[in-house]
Amino acid sequence: xxxxxPEHLIPIRNLSLRAKLIVxxxxxGMHKSPFHGFSAEFLxxxxxxAGDNASRIDWRKYAKSDRTVVKLFEDExxxxxxxxxDKSGSMAYKSSGVSKFExxxxxxxxxxWILIRQxxxxxLAVFDDRLKTYLQPRSTNIQLKHIxxxxxxxxxxxxxxxxxxxNILAGGIKKRGMTVIxxxxxxxxxxxxxxxxxxxYKRQDILLLQILDNTELLFKQKGMYKFRxxxxxxxIKMDGQTASEYFNKGxxxxxxxxxxICRELQIDYEQICTDEPFSKALIRILDKREKLL
Amino acid sequence: MITFFRPEFLWVLLFxxxxxxxxxxxxPRFTLVSFSTLMFFTSDAVMSSKSRRLFKLLQLLMRILAxxxxxLLFARPYHKNNVLSVIxxxxxxxxFWIDNTISMSYVTDSxxxxxxxxNCVRKTASLKGTNTVYLFSNEAQEFISVDESFEIADKYYxxxxxxxxxxxxxxxxxxxxxxxxxxxxxxxxxxxxxxDSILNENDTLxxxxxxxxxxxxxxxxxxxxxxxxxxxxVYGSLSQLGGKKDTLRVNCVINEVEKGAISVITEPDSTIPxxxxxxxxxxxxxxxxxxxxxxxxxxxxxxxxxxxxxxKNICIVGDTNxxxxxxxxxxxxxxxxxxxxxxxxxxxxxxxxxxxxIILNSLRHPCGxxxxxxxxxxxxxxxxxxxVDPLENYSGYYRDILSKAFNDGTLRLLSVHNxxxxxxxxxxxxxxxxxxxxxxxxxxxxxxxxxxxxGTILLRYTTNDPFLIYKQDQEQRDWVIATTSLGITVDNTLxxxxxxxxxxxxxxxxAGKLKKNSDHVWTCGKEIKNPFFDLRKKNLLYNSRGDFVxxxxxxxxxxxxxxxxxxxxxxxxxxxxxxxxxxxxxxxLNYRSPDNLKESRENWYTGSSxxxxxxxxxNNKVDVEMLLWIFLTLFLLGEVVFSIRR
Numbered sequence: 001x002x003x004x005x006p007e008h009l010i011p012i013r014n015l016s017l018r019a020k021l022i023v024x025x026x027x028x029g030m031h032k033s034p035f036h037g038f039s040a041e042f043l044x045x046x047x048x049x050a051g052d053n054a055s056r057i058d059w060r061k062y063a064k065s066d067r068t069v070v071k072l073f074e075d076e077x078x079x080x081x082x083x084x085x086d087k088s089g090s091m092a093y094k095s096s097g098v099s100k101f102e103x104x105x106x107x108x109x110x111x112x113w114i115l116i117r118q119x120x121x122x123x124l125a126v127f128d129d130r131l132k133t134y135l136q137p138r139s140t141n142i143q144l145k146h147i148x149x150x151x152x153x154x155x156x157x158x159x160x161x162x163x164x165x166x167n168i169l170a171g172g173i174k175k176r177g178m179t180v181i182x183x184x185x186x187x188x189x190x191x192x193x194x195x196x197x198x199x200x201y202k203r204q205d206i207l208l209l210q211i212l213d214n215t216e217l218l219f220k221q222k223g224m225y226k227f228r229x230x231x232x233x234x235x236i237k238m239d240g241q242t243a244s245e246y247f248n249k250g251x252x253x254x255x256x257x258x259x260x261i262c263r264e265l266q267i268d269y270e271q272i273c274t275d276e277p278f279s280k281a282l283i284r285i286l287d288k289r290e291k292l293l
Numbered sequence: 294m295i296t297f298f299r300p301e302f303l304w305v306l307l308f309x310x311x312x313x314x315x316x317x318x319x320x321p322r323f324t325l326v327s328f329s330t331l332m333f334f335t336s337d338a339v340m341s342s343k344s345r346r347l348f349k350l351l352q353l354l355m356r357i358l359a360x361x362x363x364x365l366l367f368a369r370p371y372h373k374n375n376v377l378s379v380i381x382x383x384x385x386x387x388x389f390w391i392d393n394t395i396s397m398s399y400v401t402d403s404x405x406x407x408x409x410x411x412n413c414v415r416k417t418a419s420l421k422g423t424n425t426v427y428l429f430s431n432e433a434q435e436f437i438s439v440d441e442s443f444e445i446a447d448k449y450y451x452x453x454x455x456x457x458x459x460x461x462x463x464x465x466x467x468x469x470x471x472x473x474x475x476x477x478x479x480x481x482x483x484x485x486x487x488x489d490s491i492l493n494e495n496d497t498l499x500x501x502x503x504x505x506x507x508x509x510x511x512x513x514x515x516x517x518x519x520x521x522x523x524x525x526x527v528y529g530s531l532s533q534l535g536g537k538k539d540t541l542r543v544n545c546v547i548n549e550v551e552k553g554a555i556s557v558i559t560e561p562d563s564t565i566p567x568x569x570x571x572x573x574x575x576x577x578x579x580x581x582x583x584x585x586x587x588x589x590x591x592x593x594x595x596x597x598x599x600x601x602x603x604x605k606n607i608c609i610v611g612d613t614n615x616x617x618x619x620x621x622x623x624x625x626x627x628x629x630x631x632x633x634x635x636x637x638x639x640x641x642x643x644x645x646x647x648x649x650x651i652i653l654n655s656l657r658h659p660c661g662x663x664x665x666x667x668x669x670x671x672x673x674x675x676x677x678x679x680x681v682d683p684l685e686n687y688s689g690y691y692r693d694i695l696s697k698a699f700n701d702g703t704l705r706l707l708s709v710h711n712x713x714x715x716x717x718x719x720x721x722x723x724x725x726x727x728x729x730x731x732x733x734x735x736x737x738x739x740x741x742x743x744x745x746x747x748g749t750i751l752l753r754y755t756t757n758d759p760f761l762i763y764k765q766d767q768e769q770r771d772w773v774i775a776t777t778s779l780g781i782t783v784d785n786t787l788x789x790x791x792x793x794x795x796x797x798x799x800x801x802x803x804a805g806k807l808k809k810n811s812d813h814v815w816t817c818g819k820e821i822k823n824p825f826f827d828l829r830k831k832n833l834l835y836n837s838r839g840d841f842v843x844x845x846x847x848x849x850x851x852x853x854x855x856x857x858x859x860x861x862x863x864x865x866x867x868x869x870x871x872x873x874x875x876x877x878x879x880x881x882l883n884y885r886s887p888d889n890l891k892e893s894r895e896n897w898y899t900g901s902s903x904x905x906x907x908x909x910x911x912n913n914k915v916d917v918e919m920l921l922w923i924f925l926t927l928f929l930l931g932e933v934v935f936s937i938r939r
Binding site for chain 1: 333
């Protein structure tokens, strides 16, 4: 399997292409068609593509139009998934290479791509201190275009308030399904716990993807720094050594609390570093969540 | 004021300061970093960071100070005004003067005081190197390098020569501002007083002076004093200073034969008189000797003679033809008196200076030597008989001399009386004329005399004007002023009268009594005024072993190194015996702390030889350096504490 590092992919401005490259690399490596499912309720035609089961070709349509298409049926979509992506200011942070937000939206696009490809309904919610954009889950190709379009446009701003956003999203969900939350979760763990509990109440299977910069995993600095908060703009002066001590200690505690919450609420949790290849991160996610496939 | 032995090391300090400056200029600035969250940077973290920065600054400060201290230690600072610091400078020349008086022969458990002093110099030379240590040579009368002067300095006891040492040091100090003078002495009162007076005269001296005392602890001495022989009995006294009650044996030696002995019971700090019957004739000479030994040996012998009478040396300045009668009268009164008759042009300063009494009579010319003598210092033991000539042509010379001697301009206006008068002896005057047979001398006629001189009147005229006046001049010399001429003159008939001889005798007695210059003991190791100087006859001096020493007629002053009975042999005369002894003051052991020296200055230091050797031996552990070492230790300790804390 060819691994493409984030810094190689990010220069590709087209998010759709980026997602396609990631997903196809992942799928090719898995040697297993992700496409399955069948339903009597016709939804739309789709061009036959390599890997489609030949038995699903609508020969009648082929006879009429000389095009090989397959029929898609409504009931084939067996999963309602919501992708919740954090666009708060803290996501804009990057020590080098790729920012957390860039990584997060590429990952979100890839996940959406996979889900759409296997006819699952995918929705998208963008939040910072509140829920900013929400796209209801659908399993159409157009939905993918919409999702990619939204992801392409958003820029990280404002403060993080995951809990509030999750609560609002949870309030709007009616069907059982899955929610993928992509964020750095730099918020009060207790508030996050409240939001996640709400989602769980709504029968959502939740996957937390915590995107962190490598410096946030192990902060190691020397010298004198003036740290400016990307969300609030507040700055404090501190030496690198003290900052390292306090940040590493703080982030370890924060992450362990997140894991504890996830264990408690039976939520899958993955911590992804921005220097990790997308494909690897995706495979880790897919391995963990076979349900996605 | 702090200065440095090795100031060249301070350049390193500049280099270090430059490095520190560069460090401060280029020290890490705050780098602005946009960070994802500050939620983990609590107020505790901010405080911790601040304290860490403070500690770093303190640590940097400690290191800088430690480096500066180390450099300063290499530069070897010292207090410029602290002589103890100065003497440790390897480049500081040290000049030692060792007290050369006989009291330095006092023997302690560590040896004679002079040996202790020389050992101090030796040790100093070994610590500092011989090229910066100098010792005053008594022979050369100047400071010379220790390796050359040790042998000369050894056991050389004479008159205190600190004034020569100071003169030599003053020359040195003009070239070497940092030179330090070490005064090594037992500081006997006489020495301390002398040193004190010399230092007071040179109070502009800026150089450091170290008073190195070698005063013995619990001094003890026994001495024989005042030996004299009368009718075959030798009298003397035995003095004991310190010690305990003891019985001492004293021998009397005459002509190198023991003629008698006595046991004397002495007590601490007492003087016991004694006498020894010898049975010898009255012209014998010899010495008393203590058989027991004590730390100071030179005073254990005391010499006696009984046929020496100090001759009085009289110099008559003026017209020799007029003064023959004066000399004859003096010789008639006392045959042992030496009279030099000189004109104003022949007389020399040394002739006047070596005389006990100077008579100015019938001056016909101005006299340079006389003027120089009048203006000279240190001649207070002299007596001057000035016979003022009333003649108009010559009285001016006397007026000049008197106005100079008494610094009194009115003496230029002496009035001359040409009326006839007689001298009158009054009972109310001094005992100079007591028991004189008549109160009025009719056979003496005074035709001319001067008046206007104030003072104590010894004799008057019938006109109530003074004839003889006693007065002391500004140099403490005694003057007997006669208001008319003596000798052959037309002013009076004194020289033709029977009053002349007794008057001259009494005038000389009066002048001689005023000063105790007839001491018949000569002091060895000191310059002695030679009473036999300039006599026409040869006077040869032989020591107690019979060795020829000097021809006394050729020397105005003499030095005699050894004590004993010396013999003066003159042509066609009986031999005269002179007893020569060390200065008795040297055996009193009356020490005076040099702390009492007046106007003690900041760069003067007083201490015992042991203390000063300790200072030299401690090799630069002086106050400023000790302080730096303490600081360095504190800085390094601080560094360790900070390192542990980090």
